[in-house]
Amino acid sequence: MKRSVGYAYPWDYIGDPAAASRAATLGLDAVAVAASYHATRAATPLHPHHRIFEAEHAACYVPVREQAWRGHRLVPALPAWDPDGDSFGNACRQLTAEGLQTEAWIVLTHNSALGRGHPDLVVRNAFGDVYPYALCPAAQDVQEYCLTLVEEIVRSDPVHGVVLEACGPMGVEHGGKHDKIEFAEWDEARLALLSLCFCQACERRYAAAGVERGHLARLVRMGVDAGSGTIEDCLGDELAAAVAAIRTGIAKELRAMLVARCRSVDPNVRITVHGSDDPWATGSFATLQPAVGEGIEGVVA
Secondary structure, eight states: OOOOEEEEOGGGTTTOTTHHHHHHTTTOSEEEEEEEEOOEEEEOTTOSSOSEEEEOSOEESSOOOHHHHTTOSOOOOOOTTOTTSOHHHHHHHHHHHTTOEEEEEEEOSBOHHHHHHOGGGEEEOTTSOEEEEEEOTTSHHHHHHHHHHHHHHHHHSOOSEEEEESOSOOOSSOOSSOOOGGGGOOOHHHHHHHHOOOSHHHHHHHHHTTOOHHHHHHHHHHHHHHOOSOHHHHHOHHHHHHHHHHHHHHHHHHHHHHHHHHHHHOTTOEEEEEOBSOTTOOGGGOBOOSOOOTTOOEEEO
16 A cells, blocks of 8 residues: 655744644545654744754653663753644644644654763764764663653554664764764765674674674774775675674564564554665664565565
8 A cells, every 4th residue: 555654843832823724635545744753954944933943952842751761871851942842743633633643753863962961872983983963872871761662652652653863883974963074975885884893782792793803903904094995895795794693683683572562551542663785784764684574564675
C-alpha cells in the first residue's frame, strides 16, 4: 500500500493557525511531527510571524516526566521556546482536527547537549577525537535513553506510527555545526574509517569478538592518512568483515529493542526507520544490515 507522509516540526504550528489546514490540502496520508530533534536552524517561509526559527539545542518536545527519567544518566532537555513542554502534542492535535494521521518523528543518537555532558558515552575515533553530537548506542546508558525516549513519546499522545532517525551509530558527518570537513576531500572509505568508534563500550565489543583494539586503531589511522583504497584494503578482508559484523550488530540490537518497547506501549503502532543498506553507514540513515528486523513496516532510504 502506498502512503504519503509529510515531515514537520512543532514550531511550524505554534502561532500559525493555518498550518494544519495547509497540510490537509496536500493530499497526505499522515504527518510525521518531530517529537525529539537535534539543534537546528530552520526556514519557515509560510509562518505569519517569522521566516527563520532556531532550535538552539537538542530537545524533547513532549513532557519530560521526572518519574520516567529518574535514575537515568541521560535525560532529554526541554526547549526554551516551549514553556508548557507539549509542543508535539499541540501540533498533533491540530493535525488530527484536520483529519490527518500523525506519526512521531524521533531523532535518537544525535544529541550534542547530552554528548557534551557525557563524553564517555559518545563516539571516539581511532585518533582519539571525540564527536560530542554522537551518542554511541553500544553503551547501555545510551540504549536505555533511546528506549525511554521512545516509550515516553508513544505514551504521551495517540499516534499512528513512529519514524526512527539516527537509529544506530552516528559518524564523522552530520555534526550539526557549520561543517568544514569537506575541504579535506575524504572519500567514502575515509569517512567510514573516521566513523568507527573506539569508546569504552565499543572496545568491549571488539574484545568480545576477538578484535584487538590497538591493532584496529593503527590500521584505521593508516587508512585515513593513506587517502585511497577500500576499507578492505585498509583493514584486510577478515578484519573488515569482523568489524562490520560488530557495527551492524549494534544497530540491529538497538532496532530490535526499540521495536519491542514501542509494541509494549502500543501493539498496533506503525514503525518506520531511516536507514541504508551500506554496512558502514552511520548518521541519520544508519545501516540496516544484516537485516531490517521484524516489526518494522517502512524504511526511509
